[in-house]
Amino acid sequence: xxxxxxxxxxxxxxxxxxxxxxxxxxxxxxxxxxxxxxxxxxxxxxxxxxxxxxxxxxxxxxxxxxxxxxxxxxxxxxxxxxxxxxxxxxxxxxxxxxxxxxxxxxxxxxxxxxxxxxxxxxxxxxxxxxxxxxxxxxxxxxxxxxxx
Amino acid sequence: xxxxxxxxxxxxxxxxxxxxxxxxxxxxxxxxxxxxxxxxxxxxxxxxxxxxxxxxxxxxxxxxxxxxxxxxxxxxxxxxxxxxxxxxxxxxxxxxxxxxxxxxxxxxxxxxxxxxxxxxxxxxxxxxxxxxxxxxxxxxxxxxxxxx
DNA sequence: TCTTTTGTAACTTTAATTGTCACGAAACTT
DNA sequence: AAGTTTCGTGACAATTAAAGTTACAAAAGA
Numbered sequence: 001x002x003x004x005x006x007x008x009x010x011x012x013x014x015x016x017x018x019x020x021x022x023x024x025x026x027x028x029x030x031x032x033x034x035x036x037x038x039x040x041x042x043x044x045x046x047x048x049x050x051x052x053x054x055x056x057x058x059x060x061x062x063x064x065x066x067x068x069x070x071x072x073x074x075x076x077x078x079x080x081x082x083x084x085x086x087x088x089x090x091x092x093x094x095x096x097x098x099x100x101x102x103x104x105x106x107x108x109x110x111x112x113x114x115x116x117x118x119x120x121x122x123x124x125x126x127x128x129x130x131x132x133x134x135x136x137x138x139x140x141x142x143x144x145x146x147x148x
Numbered sequence: 149x150x151x152x153x154x155x156x157x158x159x160x161x162x163x164x165x166x167x168x169x170x171x172x173x174x175x176x177x178x179x180x181x182x183x184x185x186x187x188x189x190x191x192x193x194x195x196x197x198x199x200x201x202x203x204x205x206x207x208x209x210x211x212x213x214x215x216x217x218x219x220x221x222x223x224x225x226x227x228x229x230x231x232x233x234x235x236x237x238x239x240x241x242x243x244x245x246x247x248x249x250x251x252x253x254x255x256x257x258x259x260x261x262x263x264x265x266x267x268x269x270x271x272x273x274x275x276x277x278x279x280x281x282x283x284x285x286x287x288x289x290x291x292x293x294x295x296x
Numbered sequence: 297t298c299t300t301t302t303g304t305a306a307c308t309t310t311a312a313t314t315g316t317c318a319c320g321a322a323a324c325t326t
Numbered sequence: 327a328a329g330t331t332t333c334g335t336g337a338c339a340a341t342t343a344a345a346g347t348t349a350c351a352a353a354a355g356a
Contacts, residue, residue, distance in 0.1 A: 001149050001236075001310095001311060001312045001313050001314085001341070001342060001343080002312085002313050002314050002315090002340090002341055002342065003235075003236065003237070003238035003239075003313080003314095003342090004236050004237045004238065004312080004313060004314090005237075005238055005239060005240045005241075005313090005314090006313085007237060007256055008238075008239050008240040008249070008252045008253050008255075008256040009240045009252075011251075011252035011255065011256070012240060012246070012248055012249045012252040012253075015248040015251065015252065016248060019248070025331085025332065025333090026332075026333070027332085032246070032249075033240070034241070035314075035315070036314095036315065036316065036317095037332090037333085038315085038316070038317080038318095038334090038335085039313095039314065039315065039316085041332095041333065041334065041335085042334090042335085045334080045335095055332090055333060055334090056322095056323080056332080056333080057321080057322045057323050057324085057331080057332050057333045057334090058322065058323030058324040058325090058330085058331055058332060058333085059323075059324040059325060059330075059331050059332080060323095060324070060331085060332095061322095061323075061324080061331075061332050061333070062332075062333090063333095074255060074256075074259070084236070084237060084312095084313090085236050085312085086235060086236060086237055086263075087151075087234060087235060087236055088149075088151070088152050088232070088233050088234060088235055088236045088343085088344090089151070089152045089153075089155060089232060089234055090151035090152065090153055090156075091151075091153060091156050092153045092156040092157045092160060092181070093153075093182070098160070098180070099283060099286060099287050100160055100163040100164060100167070100280065100287070101156070101160045101180075102283065103159075103163065103279050103280045103282070103283045103287075104156045104157075104159035104160040104163065104279065105156050105160075106282065106283070107156075107159065107222060107274060107279045108155055108156040108159070108222075110270065111222070111267050111270035111271050112267065114266050114267065114270045115234075115263040115264065115266045115267035115270070116263065117266075118262050118263045118265075118266040119259050119260065119262065119263035122258065122259035122262045122263070123259050126255060131251050131252065131255045132248065132251045134251070134254065135247060135250065135251045135254070138247060149310070149311060149312080149342060149343045149344050149345085150309090150310055150311060150343085150344050150345050150346090151311085151344085151345095152343085152344060152345090153344090153345085154344085173300085173301065173302090174301075174302070175301085183345075183346070184345095184346065184347065184348095185301090185302085186303090186304085186346085186347070186348080186349095187344095187345065187346065187347085189301095189302065189303065189304080190303090190304085190345095193303080193304095203301090203302060203303090204301080204302080204353095204354080205300080205301050205302045205303090205352080205353045205354050205355085206299085206300055206301060206302085206353065206354030206355040206356090207299075207300050207301080207354075207355040207356060208300085208301090208354095208355070208356095209300070209301050209302070209353095209354075209355080210301075210302090211302095232343095232344090233343085236312085236313090
């Protein structure tokens, strides 16, 4: 299956929405993400349900930020996407009869759960607003260059 | 794609090989894993290259442990499988031009790398021999029941 | 020589996301 | 009121890597 790229994609979109302010159409977002409007709507639906963005129809409509990026953690975004399945690796089978297989599964699961916990807590440590901080200088340089 | 279950599967097999001692054919292992011999051979190939097991052809042949399970960590097994791709989640695209997309990708990657590091270190903390310890009583009870 | 067993190549199946198309519904414009 | 824009959603094909399957050559024991 194609790799699930919804998390970085919607983060990217949220940053643009914040920068633009005005409503942005799914068509425009589709160009940012190099994909088509229908996929954008599907992917953004969770963010709307979570109350992070609003979508309006008709002329001048599109997607808009409802909540400041300072108040949204990456974990919130991941949850809004429905907490997509994180791992390509999993157990051999559920409820195996063989005790040795149970032990092998349990050990695998333990490592996966530890990894998932760290993934989630890493996401929780950062708001979407903070996301650009490590890149702030590069972005500022680019913008002053552009505005010149 | 079907979930990658090679790690728990080969752990399961190593435990059986240790318990049995004699060579076990791919056919027999296939029955343990509810799959077919060709897949067993493909999956076990990495363990052979790593020197953990040996495979012998002809009558009485099959797969045998070469190294004590006390000397093989789960991380060693994972590496012997070729360190399969761990995540179903990934970045939006490699080398995006957009700086905001770069920032979104970097934040995602940071969380994924932290998770991968924990996964690997969890695997490194345990040998295959230790794997059964949490289940030792259940297994002992089953065996004495069986031998009675 | 015959049988067992591995090694490997080639191909199909599987699963979940991405990508695409279509069309109804809502909201703005004139 | 009519027309245009835009979202919402359903349906289906494309993608990708592992699992599953088949076939056969090669090695080794009987």
